[in-house]
Amino acid sequence: MKFKQPTDKQLLKYIPLGGVGDVTRNMHIYEYGGDILIVDCGIGFPDETMPGVDYLVPDVSYLEDKIERVKGIVITHGHEDHFGALPIILQKLPVPVYATKLVRGLIEVKLEVNDMLKKATLRTLDPDQPLRLGNFELEFFRVAHSVPDSVGVLIKTPIGNLIHAADYKFDFTPVDGQPTEVQKLARYGEAGVLCLMSDCLRVEKPGYTLSEKFIEESFEREMRKAPGRIFITTFSSNISRLQQAVNASAKFSRRITFASKTMETYFLMAEKLGYAHLSQKQFVPIKKAQAVPDKNLTIVGSGSQGEPEAALTRIAHGDHKYLEVKEGDTIIFASDQIPGNEEAIRRNIDLLTSLGANVLYTDIMNDIHVSGHASREELKLMLGLVKPRFVVPISGTPIMSKLYRDLVVEMGWKKEAVFVLQNGQTLELGKDFARLGKKISTRHIMVDGLGVGDIGRIVLRDRKLLSEQGMLLAVVPVDATTGKISGKIEIVSRGFVFEKHAQDILEKCQKIVEKVIAKHEGRMKDLSFIREVLEEELEQYIYDKLGRTPMIIPVLIEV
């Protein structure tokens, strides 16, 4: 006698398309009884192996033949890595999007810019109202994060209840007065939670993340000391931080101006919806800011990560339309350094210092920024409140996911209760078990300019090679009938040597081409053979001469 195995439809499935083993590009699928629920739809950021790539979006090919089963996308909060892929993904998956009031506002701004607003179906969700999407019954709990109106999701199914806790921390004195709703979490815990999907980004940090409250006090302290203008830089979406800059400035009769358009748009949208407050009297448009005395001006803008096009980077390079740094300016980096950006940030700090500014940053001052993510003790608090049977770390790199598993085990769970997944790895859940299912294939979908997904490994490999060694082009006009050179051989290089000072090398390359063609006159019809020989000979000569290996491109033109 055998127990019946549950059929596919009786299983609850979880598939991360992005955001597992990975900090950004969040997109999570839940499947039950034929219905599909999606949580978040964010972009990812290219690493150094992806030069020229603007950003990445999740690969939704798995969903393309299941569109009618997708009941909706719930967006947890207003950060690009959780909602920024909507303009692209909604083109393939035209399904309703659910978000809280402010988040919906930010999504509207994003969709409008990308000409997708009219095509999208947006619905406002109220964190205090349940929402039924097909077989899923959802409840929401407010979470404190660095942007207001953020939520986590309780996903109720006949198999059991899941908690999807995207970016959160337990801040009991947040800027918007809305702490993480611990009572709801405790209630869910009492009712029983089958599986918790939890943010683990900050698992490396002991203790508690400092409350946002301290930042405003630090801003005030620096404003008291500053002899002139203050420039505060942070992420454009960090509305809470901007509100603090506004509040502190008000106390010191400082008016506020925005050096970045996107930041201004986001903040004014938040203000319109009642999530931010900036009086008309305090605000001053950037064009008129010059008339405000230095002691009465606070400038806010992007560039905290050294982004090439951001306001502060342009200021550091003397390239901003309205602003330049002068002695007496104070510049506050109210932001973390995202791994990979340190060098660009350091460059900005150095440039601004050299221009005479007094630059404050987290390496020398630890109270001008706090993270939006839970530290170790808060991660434990979440686990203690909801007491899940199984746990999946999300929004973390492999090492963070592993450290989170260690932490869960430290609290008494068995190692087997924690699933460190990879993107595309299905987790199958039954009433009393969880197990790995199929791994679906998920590609890196890269966006470069207007092209989505048309760049792959070969293009990136060529870009990398070109960037390190440049290229050398040998154009050879060949008489189609005689197989002899029938014009001038052109040697062109880019990113290889400074041509003016390397005429001898380029001339020698020309000679090598002539020799090869003369030697293999009989085989001129075999273009790929001739090309190969040319490549080899030129490569060898250049390597011996310069120790370099540029990309060599022989072009044989039949005339």
Next chain:
Amino acid sequence: MKFKQPTDKQLLKYIPLGGVGDVTRNMHIYEYGGDILIVDCGIGFPDETMPGVDYLVPDVSYLEDKIERVKGIVITHGHEDHFGALPIILQKLPVPVYATKLVRGLIEVKLEVNDMLKKATLRTLDPDQPLRLGNFELEFFRVAHSVPDSVGVLIKTPIGNLIHAADYKFDFTPVDGQPTEVQKLARYGEAGVLCLMSDCLRVEKPGYTLSEKFIEESFEREMRKAPGRIFITTFSSNISRLQQAVNASAKFSRRITFASKTMETYFLMAEKLGYAHLSQKQFVPIKKAQAVPDKNLTIVGSGSQGEPEAALTRIAHGDHKYLEVKEGDTIIFASDQIPGNEEAIRRNIDLLTSLGANVLYTDIMNDIHVSGHASREELKLMLGLVKPRFVVPISGTPIMSKLYRDLVVEMGWKKEAVFVLQNGQTLELGKDFARLGKKISTRHIMVDGLGVGDIGRIVLRDRKLLSEQGMLLAVVPVDATTGKISGKIEIVSRGFVFEKHAQDILEKCQKIVEKVIAKHEGRMKDLSFIREVLEEELEQYIYDKLGRTPMIIPVLIEV
């Protein structure tokens, strides 16, 4: 009546060629009475604006017509950014090099590899013996740093005494038992110091840098816990750290093997000279290490910075000849993250974790590495001991130099006593004054393969453009007499689009070229005009179609 100005020969001059406003590429010139003394001769590291560049060396053009006046180069310690440029610079400046015993040994290894050992004049300096080099009388003081046998220099001249304090810290329990010689420094201070050149790299850190002593205890603690092999990674030149790995391993009956050749060469050189100790019994060559039980093996190797060719990076990618990671391995990053390397380091940590290793690194464990540089209280101690009249921060970026100046001012000096210089900026010192002199021009001399200084801004700009957008080549055979197209137009791209999927785009480019040539048939003699029109038209089409701007190279071949 006027006081006579001192003549040029009566002034003491200091000119940093590298290593000021800059952490690496240290090379400092002192000039007095016609004689020239050089301190250090190191390489610098390329930043992200210099793709493909291997390293940078100081620009010594200022010295090229003054060779006979250069009395020698004193090397303060055995790190690449202080001696690594010798193989290149000695070719231009064949002058004697002075270094302590171990440092001389490391220099010999370096020169030998570069085929320069026989051409160089090396002299061993004894830290307890004065040394006269022309008009300069030198004394030396031992300093604690992360490599043994490091010194600072007292430079005595009739104008006054200078102290050149390159990389140092005040560690009273260093691995080699040789703390910084505070008595000598106190004596110099009493006798009077005109100017102090001081390391300021770690001015951002409050308090004291932890003693090296703690590392050995941390290694022991981890070895006690580790279920299998231990891999310790640090810089190849960090001989003290390696000695600690050896000492701790000995206590746990662990044998030592080297995963990196350079590290092995350096360590065995130090051992030969009596600066390191590893018994034949404890050492095991990498080829035979597999036979050693896991619990009895410690592997040391490079890769702590995520360098692409280093042992640990190859292991992380499954590419090492002898080693692969398995469950139960413990990997210790006994190193700081050099700004700019964080992303590569994180990638290694993630890969190694995914392969099953337990990875320990400074973000989660603060006692497996200590810096070799002085923190704020130590920088103050140096100032307090030598009481210089003037101060120049060296080995720091602009922000570090500025923070160091703030620190000196905090201690009671006037702001004018601190000179925050740029490379090439002369400081002129008289008996009772210091003032800025001429700024000599210093270029970035980049080394790429065998080429030294043949790469400049244009080449790098092209590399950058090629890396971000790739390139598109249009080769057009033109009849020299008729000005008509006389063969097939070839469109070739690299790093731009995946050609197989973009045939329509390439064909359209071909059509555009044909149209342009047909339209301007009359002006075919004006090749630069035709090239310009082709570039413009292709650029416009591609930008409209894909939102990208690859490098466009039209080649017109006259046949």
